[in-house]
Amino acid sequence: MESTSDPARREVTPLELFFDLVFVFAIGQLSHQLLAHPTWTGAAQTLVLYLAVYAAWAYTTWAATLVPAEDPRTRRMLLAVMFVGLFMNATIPRAFDDAGWVFVTTFLLIHLGRAVWLLTVGLDRVNQEHFVRVLIWFAAAAPWWLIGAAAGGGARLAWWAAATVVELAGTWTAHPLPGRRLDSRDVTFAGGHLLERGRLFMIIAFGETILTTGTALTTAPYAPMTLLTSSVALAGTIALFWLFFSRSERVVRHYRQTDDPIRAGRSGVLSLLISVAGMIAAAVADERVIAHPAEHAGTTTNLLLFGGPAVYIATQTWHGATLFDDLRWSRAIALLALLAGGLSTPALPAYLAAATAAAIVIALVAFEHLRPHTFPFQHTRSTP
Structure with a gap:
């Protein structure tokens, strides 16, 4: 302990x-x-x-x-x-x-x-x-x-x-006033504790996302299409979960070694803010698709389906760049794919648009899982 x-x-x-x-x-x-x-x-x-x-x-x-x-x-x-x-x-x-x-x-x-x-x-x-x-x-x-x-x-x-x-x-x-700014270096701060608070809050937020999917499943007709769209929604949520926690050890190590834990904490709080917003958008999109899978996706559903994961992935990429100075080209490609998918599928049935969005995120997870040390845009920083 x-x-x-x-x-x-x-x-x-x-x-x-x-x-x-x-x-x-x-x-x-x-x-x-x-x-x-x-x-x-x-x-x-x-x-x-x-x-x-x-x-x-x-x-x-x-x-x-x-x-x-x-x-x-x-x-x-x-x-x-x-x-x-x-x-x-x-x-x-x-x-x-x-x-x-x-x-x-x-x-x-x-x-x-x-x-x-x-x-x-x-x-x-x-x-x-x-x-x-x-x-x-x-x-x-x-x-x-x-x-x-x-x-x-x-x-x-x-x-x-x-x-x-x-x-x-x-x-x-950091709330400046004329002539007065926060100099956070070497200030005692439990950065690791704040990190763990954010991680646990994210887990609970994922639980709420799964609850949203489950509620939509219970209110929709028990038909093959309902099972398909619910499976797609759950698979996409699992993929987003993996993307958030896949670098846990590296993030924890940075918080333990950094000489500016307040700066790292502010970056983490802002990252969590935008990540949860992306999750909310994705959860609402999943609920819309489960309720009306055969209707055309349309602009609104596509903005949520593809925009939610895009915001989420972009934020995680920014956070990694802030802490480690690395930018993964795989995530840049995934963001472009989400943009292309969102623009090309509004006229398709909602279940196909949802499957496309989930497939892009799952493909990113599969690539990073198989090649976890591929960082072509990575630069070196003294910490971690």
């Missing part, structure tokens, strides 16, 4: 996994939201809600990495966020209808409250100064959320989208 006294090798606690369940519930809610509103507006609404929900999970997880979950103060914080988060996530289907104020109020209570809490727990000087800036960025975005809740229709989407842009900009740039 790893020692919890080593900040780089702390185990994930049962409370942290219990906390995750509220946000995995949100993944299901978001999938149903997109399935019920398969339009550009519906996709934009789902994306805005997803970014808010993910921010609530990610920043809370980061906080519990800075202050271990074994600390009674952190346990109370996690339970409080879990309690409020359940109500926030339950409002997702009606956030752009009559539950806008509930969604925003619970989100801001989590977001601002957690940042204030971090400033009271005795962080080191670097992190204390950093989270003062984080709180300023959160406070700057808060009016946009509140104005959006007071607005209606398309105006709410516009205001909330502006708020998410502010928050994403802060996250991407």
Whole structure:
């Protein structure tokens, strides 16, 4: 058993996994939201809600990495966020209808409250100064959320989208202020713990994806076509799972050896953000195909079928390039194949389009499994 006294090798606690369940519930809610509103507006609404929900999970997880979950103060914080988060996530289907104020109020209570809490727990000087800036960025975005809740229709989407842009900009740039930026090198941070939190959350998210496929299977007629499309959906999910975890040992080694674990952690959090979004798109596509396998795929289904895995693979490729400076030409070819498949199959029956998308991802997995050390674009970096 790893020692919890080593900040780089702390185990994930049962409370942290219990906390995750509220946000995995949100993944299901978001999938149903997109399935019920398969339009550009519906996709934009789902994306805005997803970014808010993910921010609530990610920043809370980061906080519990800075202050271990074994600390009674952190346990109370996690339970409080879990309690409020359940109500926030339950409002997702009606956030752009009559539950806008509930969604925003619970989100801001989590977001601002957690940042204030971090400033009271005795962080080191670097992190204390950093989270003062984080709180300023959160406070700057808060009016946009509140104005959006007071607005209606398309105006709410516009205001909330502006708020998410502010928050994403802060996250991407590490919340700078004039003359003040985060210098994260050599700051003590349990990067390995954050990595394991992300990996376990991903496993639970895959479970939600399989649950979506299983639910679609139980509601569809038990016919050969239903069995075929469900098998294709499950095979594609397994392939995506393999792609995410195929480099586990290498990623773990990097987190243990890097002299900038906060930079690696930020890269991992952003990678997880986009990867889960791609999974949601793929899960919604699978459900649409299982329900209507013989209909023409069409533009919407194809964007989800091919776009979800493409976003997922592109993100994993970017993350590998960020950590290791390697770019696999096999993944570049797979992305081109997904683009070509998405453009060429809208007029085909949905089950054929789904089989094409799954075949591309499975072929990538097979190639990388058979030739795991083929990295023609790889460069050398001192770590790992």
